[in-house]
Amino acid sequence: xxxxxxxxxxxxxxxxxxxxxxxxxxxxxxxxxxxxxxxxxxxxxxxxxxxxxxxxxxxxxxxxxxxxxxxxxxxxxxxxxxxxxxxxxxxxxxxxxxxxxxxxxxxxxxxxxxx
Numbered sequence: 001x002x003x004x005x006x007x008x009x010x011x012x013x014x015x016x017x018x019x020x021x022x023x024x025x026x027x028x029x030x031x032x033x034x035x036x037x038x039x040x041x042x043x044x045x046x047x048x049x050x051x052x053x054x055x056x057x058x059x060x061x062x063x064x065x066x067x068x069x070x071x072x073x074x075x076x077x078x079x080x081x082x083x084x085x086x087x088x089x090x091x092x093x094x095x096x097x098x099x100x101x102x103x104x105x106x107x108x109x110x111x112x113x114x115x
Contacts (some may be wrong), residue, residue: 014042014099016099017042017045019039020041030081035072047088049069049073049082054068
C-alpha cells in the first residue's frame with residue numbers, strides 16, 4: 001500500500017468546510033457544483049438555512065438569490081445530503097465536522113481486480 005500525506009490550510013471555517021465537502025463530492029462521485037459545496041459548507045458552519053437572515057447572509061457572501069438556494073436545497077435533500085429536521089434545514093449530521101478545529105481525513109482507495 002502506498003501512503004501519501006497531504007496537508008492543506010484554510011483561511012477560515014467556511015474555506016475549511018468547502019475543502020472538506022469538495023473532497024467528499026470527488027471521492028463519492030456526487031458531482032456537486034461549486035455553489036452547492038459553498039451552500040453545504042455555509043450551512044454546516046452556520047447550522048440552519050431556515051432563517052431569512054442566514055439566507056440573506058449567504059446571498060450577500062456568494063452573490064446569489066433565495067430561489068437559487070431553494071433549488072439547491074431541494075436537490076441536496078433528494079440526494080440525502082441535506083435534511084429538514086424539526087423545521088431546520090441542515091447538512092446531514094454524519095457528514096458535519098467541527099470546522100473550528102483541525103482534523104485529519106483518512107481515505108482508503110482500494111483496487112478492485114478485474115477477473
